[in-house]
Amino acid sequence: MSQALTLARPYARAAFGAARDEGRVDAWSQALGFSAQVAADPRVAGLLSNPELGREQAVALLAPQGAEASFGRFLGLLAEAGRLPLLAEVAGLFEQLRAEEQRVVRATVTSATALSADELASLKAALKRRFGREVELETAVDAGLIGGAVIDAGDVVIDGSLKGKLARLQTALAG
Known part of the structure; x- marks a missing residue:
């Protein structure tokens, strides 16, 4: 678990920085929570580890409807890096950063x-x-x-x- 947190930390910081710069921390928080919940579903988790799953497909699967374009790009970055299984950790660390800021x-x-x-x-x-x-x-x-x-x-x-x-x-x- 600590390795997952270590791997997720830079992504959570980047997501928080982007959300703060856009003034959309609450929207990103909700979107990350949604994506993490979807990624935690055992059926979806199996798909996320499939190398056949493309970036666009992963984003379409995980992004909530009406999510910011920048959030979709963030999910795409996670997909390219093979870090989509870390979404729960990223979301948790994002919430810690949000709580600290607020x-x-x-x-x-x-x-x-x-x-x-x-x-x-x-x-x-x-x-x-x-x-x-x-x-x-x-x-x-x-x-x-x-x-x-x-x-x-x-x-x-x-x-x-x-x-x-x-x-x-x-x-x-x-x-």
């Missing part, structure tokens, strides 16, 4: 039970204070946490789950 932190909150709107608002405000940026929250429920929550904000993971606390206690007692 000073947004994306965080996933996994809790033992569904959080109320008030709890989410309070958590979002606390994370905004901590990171000094706007926060976009995604939520998930995992009853295996027993209680509490785990917040994953990229490089920062805050484990306030009962399961995590028990694991730390067990490690402390064993050591």
Whole structure:
């Protein structure tokens, strides 16, 4: 996976630069998301590795209807370089660059039970204070946490789950 990210990084940077220069970052984001989703389909993935697939065919297959001409050229560049299977990584890295530019932190909150709107608002405000940026929250429920929550904000993971606390206690007692 890290090799795929290494290979995808220059393409993501180039795509982001082109999108920013055009003032179309949101449109490129949507187009990349669409293309990555199409490329992830097992039937399409098999086609992408076929050497018989031409540049124009690949672009027609992956580009969303009404996509910018520059986006089509970008897909063509990926096709020529044999990098179309990296679309998911390119899209993910593009979104990271977009979040950094827009000073947004994306965080996933996994809790033992569904959080109320008030709890989410309070958590979002606390994370905004901590990171000094706007926060976009995604939520998930995992009853295996027993209680509490785990917040994953990229490089920062805050484990306030009962399961995590028990694991730390067990490690402390064993050591």
